[in-house]
Structures are given as C-alpha cells and as structure tokens.
Amino acid sequence: xxxxxxxxxxxxxxxxxxxxxxxxxxxxxxxxxxxxxxxxxxxxxxxxxxxxxxxxxxxxxxxxxxxxxxxxxxxxxxxxxxxxxxxxxxxxxxxxxxxxxxxxxxxxxxxxxxxxxxxxxxxxxxxxxx
Amino acid sequence: xxxxxxxxxxxxxxxxxxxxxxxxxxxxxxxxxxxxxxxxxxxxxxxxxxxxxxxxxxxxxxxxxxxxxxxxxxxxxxxxxxxxxxxxxxxxxxxxxxxxxxxxxxxxxxxxxxxxxxxxxxxxxxxxxxxxxxxxxxxxxxxxxxxxxxxxxxxxxxxxxxxxxxxxxxxxxxxxxxxxxxxxxxxxxxxxxxxxxxxxxxxxxxxxxxxxxxxxxxxxxxxxxxxxxxxxxxxxxxxxxxxxxxxxxxxxxxxxxxxxxxxxxxxxxxxxxxxxxxxxxxxxxxxxxxxxxxxxxxxxxxxxxxxxxxxxxxxxxxxxxxxxxxxxxxxxxxxxxxxxxxxxxxxxxxxxxxxxxxxxxxxxxxxxxxxxxxxxxxxxxxxxxxxxxxxxxxxxxxxxxxxxxxxxxxxxxxxxxxxxxxxxxxxxxxxxxxxxxxxxxxxxxxxxxxxxxxxxxxxxxxxxxxxxxxxxxxxxxxxxxxxxxxxxxxxxxxxxxxxxxxxxxxxxxxxxxxxxxxxxxxxxxxxxxxxxxxxxxxxxxxxxxxxxxxxxxxxxxxxxxxxx
Numbered sequence: 001x002x003x004x005x006x007x008x009x010x011x012x013x014x015x016x017x018x019x020x021x022x023x024x025x026x027x028x029x030x031x032x033x034x035x036x037x038x039x040x041x042x043x044x045x046x047x048x049x050x051x052x053x054x055x056x057x058x059x060x061x062x063x064x065x066x067x068x069x070x071x072x073x074x075x076x077x078x079x080x081x082x083x084x085x086x087x088x089x090x091x092x093x094x095x096x097x098x099x100x101x102x103x104x105x106x107x108x109x110x111x112x113x114x115x116x117x118x119x120x121x122x123x124x125x126x127x128x129x130x
Numbered sequence: 131x132x133x134x135x136x137x138x139x140x141x142x143x144x145x146x147x148x149x150x151x152x153x154x155x156x157x158x159x160x161x162x163x164x165x166x167x168x169x170x171x172x173x174x175x176x177x178x179x180x181x182x183x184x185x186x187x188x189x190x191x192x193x194x195x196x197x198x199x200x201x202x203x204x205x206x207x208x209x210x211x212x213x214x215x216x217x218x219x220x221x222x223x224x225x226x227x228x229x230x231x232x233x234x235x236x237x238x239x240x241x242x243x244x245x246x247x248x249x250x251x252x253x254x255x256x257x258x259x260x261x262x263x264x265x266x267x268x269x270x271x272x273x274x275x276x277x278x279x280x281x282x283x284x285x286x287x288x289x290x291x292x293x294x295x296x297x298x299x300x301x302x303x304x305x306x307x308x309x310x311x312x313x314x315x316x317x318x319x320x321x322x323x324x325x326x327x328x329x330x331x332x333x334x335x336x337x338x339x340x341x342x343x344x345x346x347x348x349x350x351x352x353x354x355x356x357x358x359x360x361x362x363x364x365x366x367x368x369x370x371x372x373x374x375x376x377x378x379x380x381x382x383x384x385x386x387x388x389x390x391x392x393x394x395x396x397x398x399x400x401x402x403x404x405x406x407x408x409x410x411x412x413x414x415x416x417x418x419x420x421x422x423x424x425x426x427x428x429x430x431x432x433x434x435x436x437x438x439x440x441x442x443x444x445x446x447x448x449x450x451x452x453x454x455x456x457x458x459x460x461x462x463x464x465x466x467x468x469x470x471x472x473x474x475x476x477x478x479x480x481x482x483x484x485x486x487x488x489x490x491x492x493x494x495x496x497x498x499x500x501x502x503x504x505x506x507x508x509x510x511x512x513x514x515x516x517x518x519x520x521x522x523x524x525x526x527x528x529x530x531x532x533x534x535x536x537x538x539x540x541x542x543x544x545x546x547x548x549x550x551x552x553x554x555x556x557x558x559x560x561x562x563x564x565x566x567x568x569x570x571x572x573x574x575x576x577x578x579x580x581x582x583x584x585x586x587x588x589x590x591x592x593x594x595x596x597x598x599x600x601x602x603x604x605x606x607x608x609x610x611x612x613x614x615x616x617x618x619x620x621x622x623x624x625x626x627x628x629x630x631x632x633x634x635x636x637x638x639x640x641x642x643x644x645x646x647x648x649x650x651x652x653x654x655x656x657x658x659x660x661x662x663x664x665x666x667x668x669x670x671x672x673x674x675x676x677x678x679x680x681x682x683x684x685x686x687x688x689x690x691x692x693x694x
Contacts, residue, residue, distance in 0.1 A: 001479070033327065034325060034327065035328040037325035037326045038323070038325055040326040041316075041323070041324040041325060041326045045327070048201070048270065051201055052201040052202075052203075052252040052255075052270065053252055055201045055202075055252065055275075056200075056201075056252035056253055057199035058198070058200065058275075058277075059200060059275060061250070062277035062278075063273075066277060066278050066279065066281075067194075067278055067281060067346055067347065067350045068278070068279065068350065071350055073406070080677075093551075096658055122284075122323075
C-alpha cells in the first residue's frame, strides 16, 4: 500500500484532485455569496418599491381625508367637532324635521292624531357624555 | 555550429531583453502607477450611490401629519435609444399629462439624456413601466408633501428642489429636519447589476421629527373664519393668532391669503410670509391695555374713579385728541369699556409718562418675543428721551408705536395667566432618533396676580357691555379689547382717512388653559371698526375653541345660545 502511494502518478493524481475539489469548493462558496449579494440587493429594491407604494397610498388617503374634507363632510352630514378626545358627534343643534310629502298624508296624520316627527334630541347632555 | 550558437545567444538575449522590458513595466506599474490603477479598476467594478437623508416630519400637537417626505419618481429618456418616437410620445403624454407634441420634441433632442417630467407619482411610474418603452428610465427622489394643503402654510413654510427649507419652520428648523446624507459603495457586475457584497457604507442620519404646539383642527377653524371675514369685507389681508395664555404655546396661527406649499411658484412664495410675526402695525385702541395694567399696578386709580372726557375733544400739546363719540364723565372702567382716547390720555397723565414708559419696557414693547419662527419683527418704540409732549397721549392709544400680532397676544396673556409675560413658541418637542428634546416654557412676572385679575375683569366688561358686544356669548367668560387703527400713509406723511386696520384681541378665561385669540384685518371695506369686523371673527373661533378644548360648561352655554 505504501508503495502504491509512493508512486509518482498516484501522488500527482491526488494533488490534482485536492486542488480541483478545493477550487470547486472555493468557487461554489464564492458563487453562493454573490447570489446572496444579488438577493440582498433585490431585497432593498423591493423595500424601496413598497415604501414608494406606501407613500403613494398615504398621498391618496390625504387627498380624500384631509381636515378640509373631514370638516366639509361633518358639516354636510350634521356632525360637529366636539372635543379633542371625542372628535365627531351628531350635531344636536341642527334640528331635522321629517316632513310629510303629501297633503293627504298630512291630513290623515292629523285625523289620526300623529304628531310631526323631528330628529331633535331631547337630551342635550347625551352629546357631552357620549 | 558557431552560427547556431550565435543565433541561440541572440535569441536568448532578445528574450531576456523582452523579459527585462516586461519586468521594468511591471515595476513601473506596481510601484509608480499602483494607486492610479487601483482606483481605475475599482471605478469599473464599484459604484458609489449617494443616500439622501430622510427629512424629518412635522406633526401637530395631536400627531397629525403636517409635512412629510415622500418617494416620487422623475422620468427621463435617452432619445437615441427610443424607437417609434411618435407612438412613444403619444403613449407617454397621456400618462404624464403633457401635450404629445412636447414629449415628441423632447424625444427628438440631440442628446443622450432628457427629463420628460420631474416628480411623478408611483402610480404613474408603474403605468409607464408597463408600456415597456425602450430608452425611458426613472430616478427616485424625495418630495416634501403637505397633506393638509394650505393649512398653516405660512407657519410651515416650504422647501426648495434640493429639499432645503426656504421659508417658515422648514427654514428655521432646517438644521434639525434635514439630517445628514450618506453613501454606499457597492460592487457591480458586467451588466451593471448591483451586488451588495460587504458594501462600504456611511449610513444617512434621518432628520429629526418635530411636533408643533399647533392643533390642526383649531388651525382649520382659524383659517376658515379668517378667509370668510377677509372675503366678506374685501380686505387686503388678515391674521389670527390663538395662544395658550399659561405657557405661550401657539395653538393656531393663520394668515390669509393662503398659499399651497405643495405647488409653490416664484409668485406664491411671498404668500408664505408669516405676517402675524413679520408685519408691524400701529395697534390702535387694543394697546390701551398697557395703560390699564399700569394704572392699576401703580395704584394711581381705582375702578370707580371719575374722568371728565371733555365731550369728545381735548386739546393736548401739539394736537387735539378726539373720541369716536362725545363723552362727559366716565368712570375708570367705563373709559376702557367705551374706549375713550381722552380718558386714557388723562389716566396716563396721572401715572406719569416716565412711569408708563417703564411698563412699556416691562411688557417688552419694541422687542422681539423670541418666538421660534423666522423673520420676527421687533416692533417700534421710541426711546423716552425722544418722546414729544404729544407722545405721552398718542402712545397709550396705540399710535407712534409698532407691534406685531403675536406681541399683542402675549400682552393680553399677562391679564389671563396671573401676571406673567410668556415667551410664545410653536415647537413642542424635537424627536431625534434616540432622544426627545422638549422645549421649555419661559415666563417672567411683570405685574402681581391681583392686578392682572382686576384688569381681566374690566376687559370682561368691555365684551359684555362695551365696544366689543359682538364678541359676547352669554355664559362664557370672554374678555377683550377692540382696536380700529388708522394706517399711516408714508406717501403723504399723514394718517390715511380711508385705510384702517380692524383689530380685536380677546381671551377665553374659563378654560383649564385660558387662550388668547388675536385678530387683525387689514383694510376692510364697508366697515372698518374692530368691534364690527374683527370681534365677530374672534367669536366664531372662540366658540369652536371653547367646545373643542373640553370646557363642558362653556359648550353647554354656547349651545343654549344657538338653540332655536
């Protein structure tokens, strides 16, 4: 066996094999590292893309939900800004009378003793306690 | 044989010479050109990408975003690489919102780089990307975005194309907001793709976020009612300041006409000027409160002392003093309720001009408040040595003296907070990446609490039964003083008979944190009286502020008034 290893061609072959596999391993690791580098770079790109998308959505959100829009909506829908901690509440100051549409139904209601209905709250404190 | 040896020698010599030349070249390259070649090679393999620091955000006191840096994209083209330019121009113009002729002209330029449009949205960028037009690329940029549009624009200011503050808080706090840029050095492959292998990085430091004392909701109301009033009276401009009297926090500061900082131009930049702080004006009768505090503090007069107001015309050294209505005898309180110039003149004469001047200095008239906003004017107050005999009658009624609206608000705060002169400020805290800096409240006592309360009670009567009745709301402790100031016409060197400034400065006394609301409307048409133009504007804002700031008692009273 010892003689076999002492033969020059065997030694040479082993040396070549060691160098080959060593180089192969080195190159494999290097390629793996480069691939990770590519992936990391791609990760940053995706991150930036998502950040851009988030910013776009924020802009769209504020285009429809700015304070001006909110206040306009509150005004149009009889809501009012109340307090810092309770920003919106139904505006009790505005009385919405529910009107009958036809004279016939009004006459019928009068005959039946039905009073006109209003959306006004009798309890103003409700506004302050909600 | 000899010839062969000679040939061999020659060949050896030539080869040796070649190797020698190569060796010399190697030595030259390795020892003398090494640095240059190293840099040359790395320039081919490495790329340095600048990393822009994210500019800090600005929030209101409740955390609502007032200014933020958002990603956007600029689209460029390499005209030489674009094929089918006519169809490309047509497709791109639809998305970019530009005439197709304009895009086509850009695509036909004799250049390798041309901007098609700067700062388009992510959505538009995706649409263009899906077209797959060869030779068109994008560059990501940061753009300052003001989500509430013109709200508090004159306070926030704006930034230029390089994201540097050019007006307002953006400029004043630019050092904090802008952060520090960084860079990253990365490897590139032959196709110019980035490979993040052990990159050399100088990390950018994001700018600090800033939280303001401003409440965006109150700011909205201040803007809204100011605009209605200025439009109603066809006035030149107007300003409103809402300030917490106890600590000097500016809750709202509005200047109209507005400007949208998202779309600034060379013409609109002047509209970003914070006129409530930069513009000085003669305050008129609102300035009488200094005489009021001085008279009560020195103990020269009491509330029921009587003054003969000369039936509306009083000769003083070098001039004549008029009242807007002829008055006979008025009590000390009535002098302020009726806003009698003659009565105030006599009160200051009783105190003594020198003593009165000491109170002006104590109130820091003619000095900057030190508020953290750019370009604050100091106001004007002549040194006492330069006062004429007329000055001691004119200054107490708000002439020959210049103030800005913020200084007036601070002056009134003294009467509501127990006698302290507070330093107004608009930034509550600065949020760095690892620490928070809260800005401290600065105040100094100028009059005793008892005197401040007596002065406050007189101003409550001014609103209840004086010149400011239009600011009155039953059940609410509202005090204040009207002022109608004639504007000085520098061209003629006289006070104008047509141009006025209508002022009203008032306070809501029964809030946990009393607020001062200062209103000024410049050159209103139709009516020019502070009590008619400015007081109703004060009332509208005050009603909203009272309800919003959580005074249930006040809110109930306001409701009672409005119920049918």
